[in-house]
């Protein structure tokens with residue numbers, strides 16, 4: 336059956352068979368399916384949608400298009416997490432050591448930041464000496480010795496997804512829920528963990544802005560994972576304001592370490608505990624939340640994070656001295672221009688500003704400045720007085736400091752609004 340026939344049938348709204356989808360992905364992998372025909376098929380799929388059988392076949396075919404990690408040695412203990420990406424979203428630095436401290440094994444393969452969302456690899460590399468390009472044997476060895484790793488891809492995972500994603504990016508076919516679900520879950524299935532928690536963001540700085548769309552994507556991904564025999568849960572979380580008080584690569588690691596040291600709490604802690612307790616719960620731990628909280632209180636999670644970064648080459652003791660991460664040459668405080676209540680903190684504006692001063696990249700090969708960023712001193716719904724400090728900007732080039740942009744991002748009004756409900760929904764099936 337030729338590609339043209341698949342395109343025609345999908346254009347009419349027919350469901351493709353498992354065999355047809357597998358042949359197409361084989362063609363994508365070996366180059367025999369031309370990009371123009373794959374693009375047309377992706378557009379027909381975007382317009383007509385995919386049913387569960389098609390999504391499962393696509394996910395499985397992409398998961399099998401490259402290397403797969405074998406975590407079977409860890410039995411039911413292996414864990415993984417995925418975040419659909421946000422601002423100040425550094426939950427991996429908490430969830431990974433928390434669940435590792437509770438006996439699970441977490442080999443998390445992460446990516447770099449692009450656009451307004453930060454990437455775990457960029458953040459952890461703000462710690463001097465830390466390496467993220469681990470070979471497969473280094474990755475497995477670290478799982479044996481530390482129980483946790485935060486690294487880039489160890490081999491070529493899902494090359495067919497990589498090719499298709501590049502096509503989707505330039506053909507207006509990214510925003511198809513079935514294609515997104517298959518793309519994300521193919522990588523999670525290939526990464527091998529038995530227990531997977533998905534943090535699906537909604538709100539202005541999220542990939543899916545409407546909560547219902549995020550929940551639909553979450554349900555689809557949970558379904559794919561379960562049908563493939565994995566334990567999967569999704570947590571839909573709000574991403575209208577930064578999750579952490581800190582935005583910027585080194586600053587976000589600093590904020591996470593402060594939480595692990597018991598020096599701060601807040602929404603980042605709450606969401607991380609929710610994600611960690613879902614992983615522990617899927618593994619059958621009955622007092623999962625209490626165990627996750629105790630891992631932080633007892634210092635066990637901090638100790639695990641310390642071992643993880645040392646195993647990956649850290650040359651500075653940031654767990655004992657987190658202030659070593661604050662290396663920006665200039666700081667400027669920003670003050671409230673009026674009395675009232677904080678009604679909104681615009682994650683998108685703050686992320687764009689941090690990107691503009693060097694903290695993010697517009698193209699994949701841009702260099703980033705790990706030390707620039709912003710620290711927020713206020714939360715939505717709190718009262719505020721004119722002249723009170725609302726934020727601090729960290730920069731290396733004083734001419735790029737824009738207090739007015741931060742003032743604009745932290746909105747103040749006369750009426751008190753409700754605090755943000757960060758955890759919106761837990762999806763188990």
Ligand code: URA
Nearest residue numbers: 500514515516518519
């Ligand atoms: N992230 C992915 O990995 N794939 C998508 O399709 C969208 C977001």
